[in-house]
Amino acid sequence: MRDVDVFSKLLCLERPWFVERVILDSEDETVHVFLHHRSNARFRCPMCDAVLPLHDHTPFRKWRHLDHGSWKTWLFARIPRVSCMFHGVRQVRLPWALPNSRFTLGFEKHAIDTLLEADVSGASRLLRMTWHEAWGVMERAVARGLKAKRRRVIPYLGVDEKSIAKRHRYMTLVCDLNRGTVEFIAFDRKKSSLDAFYESLSSKQLEGIRAVAMDMWEPFISSTSQHVPDAASKIVFDRFHIMKHMLEAIDAVRKSEHRRLLEEGDDTLKRTKFLWFFSEENFPEEHADRFSRLKSLHLKTGRAWAIKESLRDLWNYQRKGWALRHWKAWYRWATRSALKPVIKVARMIKSHLDNVLTYCDHRITNATVEGLNSKIQTIKKTRTAFAIATT
Numbered sequence: 101m102r103d104v105d106v107f108s109k110l111l112c113l114e115r116p117w118f119v120e121r122v123i124l125d126s127e128d129e130t131v132h133v134f135l136h137h138r139s140n141a142r143f144r145c146p147m148c149d150a151v152l153p154l155h156d157h158t159p160f161r162k163w164r165h166l167d168h169g170s171w172k173t174w175l176f177a178r179i180p181r182v183s184c185m186f187h188g189v190r191q192v193r194l195p196w197a198l199p200n201s202r203f204t205l206g207f208e209k210h211a212i213d214t215l216l217e218a219d220v221s222g223a224s225r226l227l228r229m230t231w232h233e234a235w236g237v238m239e240r241a242v243a244r245g246l247k248a249k250r251r252r253v254i255p256y257l258g259v260d261e262k263s264i265a266k267r268h269r270y271m272t273l274v275c276d277l278n279r280g281t282v283e284f285i286a287f288d289r290k291k292s293s294l295d296a297f298y299e300s301l302s303s304k305q306l307e308g309i310r311a312v313a314m315d316m317w318e319p320f321i322s323s324t325s326q327h328v329p330d331a332a333s334k335i336v337f338d339r340f341h342i343m344k345h346m347l348e349a350i351d352a353v354r355k356s357e358h359r360r361l362l363e364e365g366d367d368t369l370k371r372t373k374f375l376w377f378f379s380e381e382n383f384p385e386e387h388a389d390r391f392s393r394l395k396s397l398h399l400k401t402g403r404a405w406a407i408k409e410s411l412r413d414l415w416n417y418q419r420k421g422w423a424l425r426h427w428k429a430w431y432r433w434a435t436r437s438a439l440k441p442v443i444k445v446a447r448m449i450k451s452h453l454d455n456v457l458t459y460c461d462h463r464i465t466n467a468t469v470e471g472l473n474s475k476i477q478t479i480k481k482t483r484t485a486f487a488i489a490t491t
C-alpha cells in the first residue's frame with residue numbers, strides 16, 4: 101500500500117477527500133499530511149445543506165492530529181468555499197475538524213480524555229500543547245455539551261466536580277454511571293453549571309432518572325431538587341466523597357498531633373501521612389509491621405483512623421434499618437472522640453443522613469470506570485511517594 105493510502109485509511113477519510121502526499125520531516129520529527137478533494141466534488145452550504153459546486157479555496161490551513169509515536173502529525177488542506185444564494189460565500193464543514201479548531205476531532209477527543217484524568221497543566225505537558233490550547237479544547241467541549249440534545253434516558257447519574265487548574269477553578273462533570281461515560285461538562289461548580297445539563301433534558305428524560313450520586317455540595321443539591329421529580333428519594337451522597345472528607349479529618353488530626361509530639365522531641369508520626377489513608381485490607385505489606393506498631397501506640401491519629409474504618413461498614417448493610425443502627429453507634433463514638441475534625445465530619449454527615457442512607461435503595465457510587473482508574477493511579481502514586489519518603 102502506498103503511504104498516501106495508508107494515511108487515508110488511518111484518518112478514515114471519506115469521499116471526496118483523499119491524502120495527496122505525506123512528507124516526513126525527520127529533523128523536527130513531524131509528519132505532514134496534505135489532503136485534497138476530487139476536482140468535481142460538490143459540497144454543502146454549512147447553513148442550509150444545499151449541495152453546491154466549488155466556489156474557491158481558502159489558503160492552506162493546518163490541524164494538529166494524533167501523534168504517531170514521538171512524531172507530531174499535522175494535516176494540511178485548503179478549505180473549499182461554496183457560494184450559496186441565501187448565505188453567500190461560506191467555508192464548508194470538514195469531516196476531520198470542527199470550524200475554527202486547530203485540532204482534528206481525533207486529537208480533541210484524546211485531549212479531553214487526558215484533561216479529565218489530569219489538570220490542565222499536566223494534560224498540556226502530556227499532549228505537547230500550550231496551556232491555552234488545552235484550555236481551548238476544554239472550552240469547545242463545554243460549548244458542545246451545552247448544545248447537545250441528549251436522546252437516551254439515563255437512569256443513574258453521577259455528578260462530580262473536578263479541579264482543573266490552580267486558584268480553585270473547577271468543572272462539573274455528569275456521568276452515566278451504567279455506561280461509565282462522561283455526558284456533560286461545564287465550567288465551574290455552581291448551581292447554574294448543573295442546571296444547564298438538566299435543562300438539556302426532556303421531561304420524559306427527567307422523569308426517567310432513578311438516582312443521582314453526588315457530593316454533599318449545596319449548589320448540586322438544589323439544582324437536582326429543582327429539576328428532578330421526587331429528588332429527595334433519588335439523591336445519594338457518594339460514599340467516596342464522604343470517605344474523602346473523613347480522610348481529610350484524619351490528616352488534620354495527624355498534623356496537629358505530630359506538631360505536639362515534635363515539641364516533646366518525638367517524631368513517631370514523621371512521614372506517616374499516607375499510611376493512614378489505607379484501609380485495613382488494602383494495607384501495603386511492606387509497611388504492615390510499622391503500621392501495627394503505630395496502631396498500638398494509642399495515638400489520636402490511630403483513633404481517628406479506627407473511626408474511619410468503622411464508618412466504611414455503613415455501606416455494607418442491605419437494609420436501611422440496620423444501616424441506621426450502625427450509624428447511631430458510630431455517631432456516638434465519633435462525637436465523643438474529642439477529635440474536632442472528626443466531630444465536624446460526623447455532624448456534616450448527620451445533617452445529610454437521609455440522602456446518605458438512600459444508598460441502601462439505589463446502591464450507586466461515583467466510582468465509574470474512569471474514576472476507579474484515577475483512584476488506582478492515585479494509590480500507585482501515593483505508594484511510590486511513600487516508598488521514596490521512607491528509603
Ligand SMILES: [Zn+2]
Nearest residue numbers: 145148184187
Ligand atoms: Zn445556504
